[in-house]
Amino acid sequence: MLRNTILAATGAAMTAFAAHAEPVEITWWHAMGGQLGETVNEIAKGFNESQDAYQITPVYKGGYEDTLTATIAAFRAGEQPNVVQVFDAGAATIIGAKGAVVPAEDLIQEAGVAFDANDYIDGVRYFYADSDGKMIGMPFNSSTPILYYNVEALEAAGVEPPKTWEEFEAIAPQIKEAGYTPLAQSHLPWIFTENFMSRHNIPFATNANGFEGVAGTEILPETAAIEAHFDKLAAWNEAGLFGFYGAAWGANQTPFENGEVAMWLGSSGSFGGLRNAVDFPFSATYLPYWEGVTESPTNTFIGGAALFAMAGHPEEENTATAEFFKYLSSPDVQLMWHQQTGYVPITKAAYEKAQEIGYYDEVPQAEVGIQQLSLPGGAWSKGYRMGFYVQIRDVMNREYAQVINGEKSAAEAFEVIKAEGNKLLDRFAKTMN
Amino acid sequence: MKKAQFNSRWMPYALLMPQMAIIGIFFLWPAAEAIRSSFYLEDPFFGTGTFVGFENYSNVLTDPNYRRSAVFTAAFTLTVVFVSLGLGLLFAVSADRVLRGQQTYKTLLMWVYAIAPPVAGLIGVMLFDQHIGPLTDAAAAIGWNLQIGVDYWDTAVAITVVSAWKQIPYNFIFFLSALQSIPSSVKEAAAIDCRSETRRFWTVTFPLLAPMTFFLMILNTTYALFETFGTVDLMVQDQPGNSPVTLVYKVYRDGFRGNDLGGSAAQSVILMVLVLVLTIAQFRLIERRVHYS
Incomplete structure (x- = not known):
């Protein structure tokens, strides 16, 4: 008994010693x-x-x-x-x-x-x-995606940063007249799809946005609001109210840093880098929403x-x-x-x-992201869980570029995204056996 | 005459072993593995999954986006091969004719080849950059709103130009050495028979360059199909979006970025078959017209 205790004690001491x-x-x-x-x-x-x-x-x-x-x-x-x-x-x-x-x-x-x-x-x-x-x-x-704006540009145009896309439509021509491209963004699938759905509390996929299982999950069951949004984007691009510089993140951020673009939708995590890169005062606000779609916008994820x-x-x-x-x-x-x-x-x-x-x-700008995340949530604003999602984002980027370039309508593009997206989800489900 | 013989009949096989082992481990085994996984949809972590038969193949072959990539790859490969071979030959013939300062010309034309493909891609990205690229500015001066990453055709042009540019010095070196190995007696005899330099080139010099041209054509095709991967990856800045990409880039994108191992393996097998067919066709059709001596 004693021997065991001694052994155990030695062992413990050794372990402690070894750990140290x-x-x-x-x-x-x-x-x-x-x-x-x-x-x-x-x-x-x-x-x-x-x-x-x-x-x-x-x-x-x-x-x-x-x-x-x-x-x-x-x-x-x-x-x-x-x-x-x-x-x-x-x-x-x-x-x-x-x-x-x-x-x-x-x-x-x-x-x-x-x-x-x-x-x-x-x-x-x-x-x-x-x-x-x-x-x-x-x-x-x-x-989380937030709206950054060049304070001088908005002052020059004599406008306030928009809370809704309806407000943006109203002020964009004035910003353009002040010599700026009013808006750019850096990630269409993230900002204008995933978070568009979250902000308006619209289902992004069946099975509770994919959280409840992979089998049978279908992407974008309701596309009316987002189709209208992308048709608007194409129209704004045509009218010079929206700048599109491709699918790469940096290519869209650079014109904002250069002072060509007045407002840029980027990540709250871009703040540290922006602060070092720009020499004009800038601030940030929430991701705008369509008042016509919802009057009580929810949080982004x-x-x-x-x-x-x-x-x-x-x-x-x-x-x-x-x-x-x-x-x-x-x-x-x-x-x-x-x-x-x-x-x-x-x-x-x-x-x-x-x-x-x-x-x-x-630095009040640093709080915008977390405030937006803390906004009241809805059933569809908790996130999403979908497989082969990198490829689904690739499909979105491809189709969105064609919509914005005026090569096809948003309705046609979403038909393709849904078809290819669901096929990818279906294939992903088969990898899970 | 005494024949050199091995003492043991196993000796030749033993000597062959290292080479066969390398071929087996690095070519045959991965190829077999690719064929096997092209029939499955697998979980990337555990390699477990569902046997799906030819579904991965039918899925790829019916995908309009895959067809779009295939069409681009074919057009891209043809353009890169002809442009880089043509310009390489043109520069080689010009440098061969220069008497004074030949070394300088040669070095200037060759040093691009010392640039690694990703660096060439990076230089290409900068030259064609939407915001700071000098070539974009030059295009704007003639009224062409060149935007890589936004417009499909603009990006296609940029990728092709950078890929062809990268390969010109390689072709130049080989053509120059081939030109210099043509005996001067042949050239002099031709000069006596025919005054037209152009005609002499096409009837005497070019046929003598044919073996080299054939060799370069195969190498350039392989280059355009496979080795331009780094250039494409950099030009599209990791986001293919609506930009044209080559089939190899798609294999990488789906397999390594998207973790779709089965789909990516099926694409690899299709590429393997394509290269096989292409090589056989090149040897069967073109080599017949090439005379080596």
């Missing part, structure tokens, strides 16, 4: 390049310095798609990282692969770390959750990416991952991330902290 001498190492694959990558490294460094039991190593794996592809290849070879950053359009792929990831909520609870899903901001917590609301991914860089804990790792590494998630969600880290990048804080505590220190008095 050699921290549990985990890896984190991410897709944050440039300045964002620096901030990611700073977070990892902060975590490593905050304790000595765990050590996280961030690895930049290229863009979002590259990171997901690298993760899949690594998973099949049994060499997957502990934590991987997966973007919104890839969520269905990684969540759908049952057993590839450990749900963030389970991971944290099994590690004995306190967790309450209600700590997270509403617009954020549902997007990477399953249909029961259990968080599978840990939201990380969360953003988040874009960006979440962190997923990959399955197939020893328990101690999973505990390390859980501790890291906890550290990442702490108000101080969230606040730092929010301030340096412009991505929204994901917890209510971090948001309150930013308010407390008066951050939004200083």
Whole structure:
């Protein structure tokens, strides 16, 4: 008995010693390049310095798609990282692969770390959750589309930033007369499709926007409002009230930074970069809505990416991952991330902290994204979950360009998007057996 | 005469093994794997999925967008091959004729080849950029509102120009060496028989260049079909949208970006068959007219 106790004690001491001498190492694959990558490294460094039991190593794996592809290849070879950053359009792929990831909520609870899903901001917590609301991914860089405007341009035109598209139609000719292209945007599928549906609380797909299962999910069951919107866009483009510079993000942001475009729809996460790039005063407001469609517009949902804990790792590494998630969600880290990048804080505590220190008095633009995410929600504004969604976005980009260039009507384009989209969803369902 | 012989009858096979192993591991096995997965719709993480027979193939072949890519790829390949071969030959003939400063001309014409394809793509992107591109400005001066990434045809022109430009020096080097290996006695004899330089070129010089032209044609076709991938990827800035893309880019897009392994594998197999048919056709039809000696 005594011997056993001594043995156990020695064992425990050894473990403690080992833990002290050699921290549990985990890896984190991410897709944050440039300045964002620096901030990611700073977070990892902060975590490593905050304790000595765990050590996280961030690895930049290229863009979002590259990171997901690298993760899949690594998973099949049994060499997957502990934590991987997966973007919104890839969520269905990684969540759908049952057993590839450990749900963030389970991971944290099994590690004995306190967790309450209600700590997270509403617009954020549902997007990477399953249909029961259990968080599978840990939201990380969360953003939402907002309207940026060049203050001088709107003053020159003598107009106020529009709340609705009806208002935009009324003021756009004046902005054009002041010598600016009134409007541009950087991501038609994200801003003018996914969030268009969310803002107007219109179903984006059957099966609760795809959350309730892959089989039989059909995209865009109601297209009347969005068809009208795209017909308007084509008309505005024709009349010089809307600038379209292709499907690439940067090509559409540049004319706003150059002062050619007066208003630009981009990501709330673009704020940090814009602040460094432009030399004119700019501000931001909510994504406009059609008053003719709804009088009570709902929240938008988040874009960006979440962190997923990959399955197939020893328990101690999973505990390390859980501790890291906890550290990442702490108000101080969230606040730092929010301030340096412009991505929204994901917890209510971090948001309150930013308010407390008066951050939004200083830069009110930084609050627009989170306010918009916190707007009252509706049945269809929680997000979407669709497979082969990267290809569906490709189809949308192709068709939308043809609508805006005047090559086909919105009605024709949406026929194609629905047909090709549903075919892709159907094919995706077959990969899930 | 004494024949060199191996002591063991297995020796030749043993010596062949390394090469066969490389072919097996890097060509045959992946090809077989591509054929296998083209009959499935798989979950990318676990490789489990549904056997769907020829559905991936019928799906690709009935897709109007795939046909659009195929038509573009064919037109693109033909244009790139003819433009880069034509200009490469023109420059080689010109450089061959220059007596003074020949080295400088040659170096100037060749150094583009030292540029890696992605860098060439990047230079192309900058030249054709909507906001700062000098070529876009030049086009605007003649009233052409060139917008890559927005207009299908503008993007097609830009991708073709950059891809052809990249390949000209390669063809130039080979044509120049072929021209210089034509014996001067042949040229002198031709000069005595015929005064017209153009005629001499087409009746004497060009037929002598035929083996080289044939070789370059095959290499340029492969280049246009497969190696322009980096250029296309950069020109469309990762968002194909309404822009024209080559079939190889589509394989990559669907397979590696969209994780549609089955659909992408079916496209790869179609490309494999296409290249096979093309190579056989080139050897059967054209090589007959080429005389090597």
